[in-house]
Amino acid sequence: xxxxxxxxxxxxxxxxxxxxxxxxxxxxxxxxxxxxxxxxxxxxxxxxxxxxxxxxxxxxxxxxxxxxxxxxxxxxxxxxxxxxxxxxxxxxxxxxxxxxxxxxxxxxxxxxxxxxxxxxxxxxxxxxxxxxxxxxxxxxxxxxxxxxxxxxxxxxxxxxxxxxxxxxxxxxxxxxxxxxxxxxxxxxxxxxxxxxxxxxxxxxxxxxxxxxxxxxxxxxxxxxxxxxxxxxxxxxxxxxxxxxxxxxxxxxxxxxxxxxxxxxxxxxxxxxxxxxxxxxxxxxxxxxxxxxxxxxxxxxxxxxxxxxxxxxxxxxxxxxxxxxxxxxxxxxxxxxxxxxxxxxxxxxxxxxxxxxxxxxxxxxxxxxxxxxxxxxxxxxxxxxxxxxxxxx
Amino acid sequence: xxxxxxxxxxxxxxxxxxxxxxxxxxxxxxxxxxxxxxxxxxxxxxxxxxxxxxxxxxxxxxxxxxxxxxxxxxxxxxxxxxxxxxxxxxxxxxxxxxxxxxxxxxxxxxxxxxxxxxxxxxxxxxxxxxxxxxxxxxxxxxxxxxxxxxxxxxxxxxxxxxxxxxxxxxxxxxxxxxxxxxxxxxxxxxxxxxxxxxxxxxxxxxxxxxxxxxxxxxxxxxxxxxxxxxxxxxxxxxxxxxxxxxxxxxxxxxxxxxxxxxxxxxxxxxxxxxxxxxxxxxxxxxxxxxxxxxxxxxxxxxxxxxxxxxxxxxxxxxxxxxxxxxxxxxxxxxxxxxxxxxxxxxxxxxxxxxxxxxxxxxxxxxxxxxxxxxxxxxxxxxxxxxxxxxxxxxxxxxxxxxxxxxxxxxxxxxxxxxxxxxxxxxxxxxxxxxxxxxxxxxxxxxxxxxxxxxxxxxxxxxxxxxxxxxxxxxxxxxxxxxxxxxxxxxxxxxxxx
Numbered sequence: 001x002x003x004x005x006x007x008x009x010x011x012x013x014x015x016x017x018x019x020x021x022x023x024x025x026x027x028x029x030x031x032x033x034x035x036x037x038x039x040x041x042x043x044x045x046x047x048x049x050x051x052x053x054x055x056x057x058x059x060x061x062x063x064x065x066x067x068x069x070x071x072x073x074x075x076x077x078x079x080x081x082x083x084x085x086x087x088x089x090x091x092x093x094x095x096x097x098x099x100x101x102x103x104x105x106x107x108x109x110x111x112x113x114x115x116x117x118x119x120x121x122x123x124x125x126x127x128x129x130x131x132x133x134x135x136x137x138x139x140x141x142x143x144x145x146x147x148x149x150x151x152x153x154x155x156x157x158x159x160x161x162x163x164x165x166x167x168x169x170x171x172x173x174x175x176x177x178x179x180x181x182x183x184x185x186x187x188x189x190x191x192x193x194x195x196x197x198x199x200x201x202x203x204x205x206x207x208x209x210x211x212x213x214x215x216x217x218x219x220x221x222x223x224x225x226x227x228x229x230x231x232x233x234x235x236x237x238x239x240x241x242x243x244x245x246x247x248x249x250x251x252x253x254x255x256x257x258x259x260x261x262x263x264x265x266x267x268x269x270x271x272x273x274x275x276x277x278x279x280x281x282x283x284x285x286x287x288x289x290x291x292x293x294x295x296x297x298x299x300x301x302x303x304x305x306x307x308x309x310x311x312x313x314x315x316x317x318x319x320x321x322x323x324x325x326x327x328x329x330x331x332x333x334x335x336x337x338x339x340x341x342x343x344x345x346x347x348x349x350x351x352x353x354x355x356x357x358x359x360x361x362x363x364x365x366x367x368x369x370x371x372x373x374x375x376x377x378x379x380x381x382x383x384x385x386x387x388x389x390x391x392x
Numbered sequence: 393x394x395x396x397x398x399x400x401x402x403x404x405x406x407x408x409x410x411x412x413x414x415x416x417x418x419x420x421x422x423x424x425x426x427x428x429x430x431x432x433x434x435x436x437x438x439x440x441x442x443x444x445x446x447x448x449x450x451x452x453x454x455x456x457x458x459x460x461x462x463x464x465x466x467x468x469x470x471x472x473x474x475x476x477x478x479x480x481x482x483x484x485x486x487x488x489x490x491x492x493x494x495x496x497x498x499x500x501x502x503x504x505x506x507x508x509x510x511x512x513x514x515x516x517x518x519x520x521x522x523x524x525x526x527x528x529x530x531x532x533x534x535x536x537x538x539x540x541x542x543x544x545x546x547x548x549x550x551x552x553x554x555x556x557x558x559x560x561x562x563x564x565x566x567x568x569x570x571x572x573x574x575x576x577x578x579x580x581x582x583x584x585x586x587x588x589x590x591x592x593x594x595x596x597x598x599x600x601x602x603x604x605x606x607x608x609x610x611x612x613x614x615x616x617x618x619x620x621x622x623x624x625x626x627x628x629x630x631x632x633x634x635x636x637x638x639x640x641x642x643x644x645x646x647x648x649x650x651x652x653x654x655x656x657x658x659x660x661x662x663x664x665x666x667x668x669x670x671x672x673x674x675x676x677x678x679x680x681x682x683x684x685x686x687x688x689x690x691x692x693x694x695x696x697x698x699x700x701x702x703x704x705x706x707x708x709x710x711x712x713x714x715x716x717x718x719x720x721x722x723x724x725x726x727x728x729x730x731x732x733x734x735x736x737x738x739x740x741x742x743x744x745x746x747x748x749x750x751x752x753x754x755x756x757x758x759x760x761x762x763x764x765x766x767x768x769x770x771x772x773x774x775x776x777x778x779x780x781x782x783x784x785x786x787x788x789x790x791x792x793x794x795x796x797x798x799x800x801x802x803x804x805x806x807x808x809x810x811x812x813x814x815x816x817x818x819x820x821x822x823x824x825x826x827x828x829x830x831x832x833x834x835x836x837x838x839x840x841x842x843x844x845x846x847x848x849x850x851x852x853x854x855x856x857x858x859x860x861x862x863x864x865x866x867x868x869x870x871x872x873x874x875x876x877x878x879x880x881x882x883x884x885x886x887x888x889x
Contacts, residue, residue, distance in 0.1 A: 019874070060642045061749050061780075083648055113590065124590055126598060127567050138874060142842045143835070148747040149560065149779040150819035152553045152602040153827075153834055154861070155843050156566065159598025163591065180648030203508050209531065209619045211687060234691030241688070287509045287587035315509075315589055342592035360592040365580045372849035373594055377842070379874060388593060 002045045008133065008141060008172045014046055015170065015382065016139035024385040027166035029069050029105030033112060035097045037165055037387040038358045039350035048107055051172055056147070059084060063130065063147050064178050068107030068171040075106055079178055087179040088125050089116030089265075095275040096347055107171045113163030116269035117214035117227070119312050120206060126162040128177045134161065134169035137378020147175045160373070166384045167392070168377035182229035185213075186239050187261040190224040190251035198224040199292050201249045202313040206288070210242040215313035216268050224251070227265055271346075274307045274320040280327045280348040281320050286341035288314040294335055295319075301331045323348070329356045336360065359388055395442055395825055397859045400490035404470055408447060411468060411492075415450055418460045423498075425449035434493050437478040437485040438540075439826055441796060446473070446487035453498045455573065455581060455611045462609065463579030465492055471855050472577070474605045476517060476548035479540040481743055482824025484551060484604050484860060494609065496547055502526050503612070509587045510617045511570055516547025516610045520554070523615060532617040535562035538820065539731065547610045553602030555820035557653045557727075558684075560778035562618065564820070566601040571614035574600060574607075577851045587614060599846070604822050605857045607850040621686035624652060625696055626720040629703045630677035630710035634658055634773075635754040637679035640706035641777045642751060644683065647702060649695055653684035654778030655727050658757075661734060661772045661785075665726040668733030673726050674710055681777065682723050730774045734785045737772075742786040742799045746810030747819035750780040756813055760784060760806055767802040769795075781819035782810070808833055823861045831863050845871050 003025075005011045018025050025046040028034065034042070048069040056065040059082040066075055072090060079085050090109040094101040104114075110132075115124035131145025144157035161168055190201055195217065201224050202215040214227035226242065228235050243253050256264050267273070274281055286294055291314030299305060304322035311318070321328050327348050336343045342360035345353065362370060374381070374392050381392045404411075415424045425431055426448055436443040447470075452458045465472045471491030478485050487493045499515035502523065506512065507530055514523060520541040524533040537556035538544055544554065550572065555564045562568070571585035584597040591597060600607055631637040637656050644651065657665070657680055662673050673680055681703075685695045696713055703711050714720035726733075734741055748756055757773065764771045770787045784806055788799040807817050807827065811834050817827045831840060840862060847854070848868035858865060 058749070058751065060646045061751060062645060063749070113595075115590070119589055123563065123567055126590075126595055127563065136842060140838050140842065142839050144839065144843075146747075146814075146816045146834075148749060148781075148815055148819070150555055150564065150747045150776070150781045151816045152604075152820060152822050153816045153818050154823070154831065154839075155607075155846055156553065156598055156602045157843070157846070159566065159595040159601070160846075162598075163593075163595055168594075180645075180650065183648075207507060207510060207532075207619055209622045209688075211621075230687075230691055231694050233694050234688050237690040238688050285588045285590055285592075287506075289506075289508050312589060340586045341588040344592070362593065363582075365576075366582050366584075366596075369576070369582065369596065369849065370594055373596070373599075373846065375872075376845035376849045379872065 001043065002047055004047045004050050006050050008051070008135065011046070011135045011170055011172055012139055012141050015135050015137065018044065018382050019139055019380055022380065024382050026384060027170050029108040030071070030103045032099050032103045033093055033097065033108055036093065036112065036346065038390065039353040040384070040386045046170060048105070048170065054078060055173070062178050063175065065147065065173060065175040066106050067173050068105065070106050072104045072106055072109055073102050083181050084178045085181045086128065086176065087118060087122040088128050089118050089269055090114040090125065091116050092270045095270045095272050096281060106174055110162050110171060110174055111164065111166050117216060117265050117311050120215065121213040126159050129158040129162050129174060130177055131175040132158060132161060132171055133173040134171045136169040137380065137383045142169070145175065149177060165387050167374060167388050168383070170383065183231045184235055184258050185227060185229040185261045186235050186258070187256040187264055188226045188228070188239055188242055189254040189256065190246065190249065191254065192222055193224060193249055193251045194222065195219050196292055197249060198222065199310060199314045201246050201251070202226070203288055205242060205246060206313045208242065208245055210238045210245065212242065214265055217310040217314070218273060219309065220273065220307070225264065227261060268309070268311060271318045273309045274318045277306065277320060279306050279320040279322055280352065281318070281346045282332060282343055283346050284317040284319065284332070284336060284341065284343040286315055286317065286336070286339055288312065290339045290341065291315060291317050294339060297335045298331060303328050303331050325352065325355070327352050327356045333360065397444070397488070398865070404447070404490040407468065411470060412448060414464055415448065415461065418457055418464065419450060419452060423451040423453065425451070434475065434487060434495065437480040437483060439481055439483040439486070439824065442483050442486050442825060444487045444489050446493035447490055449493045449495055451495045451498055455575065458494070458575050458609055458611055459579040459581055461492065461494060462575050462577055465855060466578040466853070469853065469855065471858055473857050474609045476545035477519070477543050479544040480548065480552065480822060480824060481745070482818065482822040482826040484822050484824040486825055488859065496545070499547070499611065506587065507532065507617070511587055511614050512617055513612060513614050514546055515612060517545050520544050520546055520549055527617055531620050533620050534615050535568050535618050536565050539728070546613050546615065550601050550610050550613055551603065551605045552820065552822040555776070555781070557655055557776060559776070560654060561650050561652050566598055568616045569597065569601065569613055570616055572597050572600055572610055573612035575609045575611055577853065577856050585614065604824060604861055606847055606861060607856070621652070623689045623692050624684055624686035624720060625692050626714040626723040627683040627696065627699055627703070628712040628723045629681040629683065629708045630674045631679045631681065631708055633678040634757050636707045637681045638750065638753040638777070640681060640703055640708065643702050643706055644699055647698065649698060651683050651778065652686040653682065655682045656680070656775045656777040657727065657730065658773040660770065661730055661774050664733040664737045664772060665729055668736050669725070669729055671722050671726040677709065682727055727774070731785070734772045734787070738787045740788050740790045742788065742803055744782070744784045744786065744803050744806055745818045745821040746807050746815055747779070747781045748810050748813050748815035750777065752813040756809060759809055763802060763805045763809070767798050769798060769802055780815065804830060825860055828861060829863050831861070841866065841871055848872065
C-alpha cells in the first residue's frame with residue numbers, strides 16, 4: 001500500500017493513522033535507496049514525492065529551501081544557473097544499488113547523510129543542513145534550526161535527523177547552505193608509488209597548505225589522485241607547488257584538467273570502481289592512517305576482496321567482496337572495532353541484510369542512548385521499523 | 393532583574409553536609425569548595441547581572457571522578473551545573489543554590505597531537521587559543537576563534553557551538569570536531585565519534601554540540617586541525633552608510649568569493665574604537681567593512697583585486713589593502729578591541745547575538761535605531777557580516793535606576809525583530825538564561841516539547857543544568873504521553889491518499 005500525501009498536514013494525518021493501527025510506514029522519495037539499510041517488509045510506503053518544489057532560493061544569502069520530495073537534479077540545475085552548488089557532493093546510489101541515475105530527492109540525500117570526495121574540505125550533508133520541518137513518529141509537525149549560517153537557538157536537531165534514515169521523523173522541508181562553485185579544477189595524479197606510499201602521499205598533501213579538496217587512491221591503477229579547485233590562476237600555481245611538495249615521493253605525475261577531473265571525481269563519488277560486478281559492498285570509515293592497516297588485516301584474515309579503493313586520504317574504504325551469507329561482517333567488524341571507526345554494509349541481498357547488522361553495532365550504553373533518542377521522536381517505532389536496528 | 397529560576401529544593405539544602413562528605417570521599421579535600429568566600433568566585437559567568445551562590449563547587453581531575461560525582465548527584469537527586477572558564481555571555485554556567493557546580497578547570501591537558509590524521513585530543517578545560525599555540529610550530533591551527541579565545545575553553549565551545557570571525561569559510565565548532573567523550577547523569581561514560589569522519593548512526597556528537605550543558609558533561613574533545621593558509625591579506629573598506637556596506641558584503645558573496653573573515657562596524661563603534669586605542673579607522677565613515685582573503689598568494693592577489701573593484705562599484709569612499717602582516721593585524725586590532733572600547737563609552741553594555749538573513753540588515757538597523765530611541769538608550773553595532781550574525785551592544789548605566797531593565801527590554805525587542813525577519817535569537821552565545829524566555833518567539837509548544845523529549849533521553853530527572861534554555865520545565869513522563877486510541881482510527885482512511 002502506498003500513501004501519497006500532498007502536503008505536510010497530510011503527512012501528519014498519515015502517520016497518526018498508522019499509529020492508531022500500529023501499521024509501520026516506510027518513507028520514500030523516489031525509492032532510489034529502497035535497497036539500503038536492514039531489509040524490512042515495506043508493506044506500507046509513505047511517499048513524499050508529491051512534496052516537491054524549491055520554496056526559497058537566495059543566492060546572495062547562500063541559502064535554499066526545498067520540500068523533501070524535490071528531485072536533487074532540479075536543485076542542482078537551479079544552483080548551477082547561479083554558479084553555486086551543494087558543496088558536499090551527494091553521491092548517486094544508482095551505480096551501487098541499481099535503478100535510474102540521478103533520481104534522488106533532497107529528503108533522501110539528507111536521510112542518509114550522503115557525502116562525496118570533498119568531505120575533508122567541505123564537510124558532509126550534516127554540515128549543510130541549516131534547518132528543517134518534519135512530522136515525527138508521534139504524528140506531530142515540528143520545526144528546528146533556521147535559514148541562517150550561525151544558530152544555537154535550541155538543540156541542533158538538524159544533525160540528528162541527517163543520517164537517521166527516516167527513523168525519527170518524515171522530513172517535509174529542508175533548508176540548506178549552498179556555496180559558490182569553483183571556477184575550475186584540476187587533478188594531480190601520482191602513479192606507481194604502491195599502496196602504502198601512495199596513501200602516505202595523500203596524508204602529506206592533506207597537511208599541506210595547498211588546499212587540496214579531495215584525496216583518493218585506486219590500487220588497481222596504482223594511482224593517488226589529488227583535486228585542486230578555485231580560480232584558474234590559483235589552481236595552476238597550487239598544482240605545481242603541490243607536485244613539487246610531493247616530489248620527494250618520486251612518482252610519475254600527470255594531470256586531469258577541468259571536465260576530465262570532474263568526471264574522474266564523479267566516478268569515485270558514486271563508488272564506481274567497486275560498484276560493477278557480483279558481491280557485497282562495504283563502506284568503512286576510519287582514521288586516515290588506519291585505512292591501509294584495515295585492508296591488510298582483512299586480507300590476512302582471508303577475506304575474498306574483489307575490488308576496493310580509498311577516499312578521504314585513506315579515511316574511507318570502499319570494498320566489494322565475494323558474496324557470503326554473513327557478508328564477512330564478523331571479520332570486518334572485528335578489525336574496525338580494534339582500529340576505531342565503523343563499517344556499513346551498502347549492498348547485499350535482502351536475506352543477508354536481514355541477518356547481518358547493516359550498521360556498526362554499538363557498545364551497550366551508547367546503544368541504549370540511541371534507542372532512547374529514537375523513542376523521543378518515535379515511541380511506537382512506527383517509522384522505518386527495523387531499518388537501522390532489529391530492535392527498533 | 394526579571395529572571396525567575398527554579399526554586400531551591402529544601403530537601404537538597406537540608407542534605408548539604410551529607411553531600412559534602414560524600415564528595416570528599418570522591419575528591420581530594422582541596423577540590424571540594426564549601427567555604428562561602430571561595431564559592432563566591434563562581435557565582436556568575438560573563439553575564440554578570442545574574443548571580444547565585446552554588447551549594448558546593450566540585451573540581452574533579454579525572455573522568456572517573458566526574459562519573460562518580462554524576463552518579464552521586466543522580467542518586468541524591470541533586471542538580472549539577474557544568475562550568476569551563478565561565479565566559480558564557482548567556483548565563484549557561486549560572487550556578488544553582490541547590491546544585492553542585494562542576495568546574496572542569498583541572499582538565500587542562502592536551503592529550504595527543506596527531507598531525508598525520510590532522511587532529512588533536514584535548515581535555516575540555518584547555519583554552520581555545522592554547523590548541524592553536526600547541527600546533528602552530530608545524531603550521532597548523534584550530535579554526536573556530538571566538539573573541540574570548542584566550543580565556544574560553546574547548547568544553548564550553550562545544551557546549552555553545554562557538555563561532556568567531558572565520559566561520560563563514562571554516563565553520564563553527566560543530567564542523568571542526570571529530571569526537572567527544574561525555575558523561576551522562578548517572579555516571580555512564582560514552583565515546584562519540586573518534587578520529588574518523590561521520591557518525592555511524594544518530595549524530596549524537598552533533599546533537600551535543602550547542603546543547604549548553606543540558607545533555608551531558610564533555611570530558612574529552614577530538615578537534616580537527618587545519619593547515620594555516622600561506623598568506624592572508626586584509627582590506628579595510630569605508631562606506632558612507634551601513635546600507636552601502638551591507639550591499640557590498642552581499643555583492644562579494646554573489647560574485648562567488650567566500651572570504652576568510654568578513655566583518656562590519658557602524659559609526660558608533662568606529663568612534664569608540666578610535667578613542668579607545670586609535671588604529672586609523674576613518675572617523676567620517678558610516679560603516680567600515682573588514683575583508684580577509686586567505687590562501688595561495690596568487691589566489692589572494694586575484695581576489696583582493698576583485699573585492700577592491702566590487703567595493704568601488706558599491707560606493708566605497710576608501711579602500712585600503714594590507715601591504716604587510718603588521719598592517720593586516722592593525723585592521724583587525726580595532727575590531728578585536730570593539731567590546732572593551734564600547735564599554736568605555738557605556739559605562740555598561742549588554743551584548744546581543746541575533747542572526748538575520750544578511751539582506752535584511754539595512755532594514756533591521758533602521759528599526760533597531762527606532763527601538764533604541766523608544767527605550768531612551770544607545771546601541772553600537774558590530775557584525776559578523778558574512779554570516780549575518782549581529783552583536784548590537786546596548787549601552788546603559790547600571791547605577792541608574794531602571795537602566796538595566798530598560799536595556800533588557802530593548803534587547804528582547806531587538807531579538808524579536810531578528811526572528812520576525814527570518815533570523816534567530818542567538819548565533820553563537822547560546823540561549824542560557826538570557827534568552828530562555830524568548831524561545832516562544834521562535835518555536836511553538838510542539839517544537840519545544842520535542843526538544844525537551846531529547847533532553848529526557850539523556851537526563852530524565854532534569855538534574856543537569858535545569859532552568860536554562862527552556863522557558864518551562866515539563867516532567868518527562870508527561871512529555872512522553874501519547875494520545876492515540878488503540879485500534880480505532882482517529883483519521884479514517886482519507887480519500888486523498
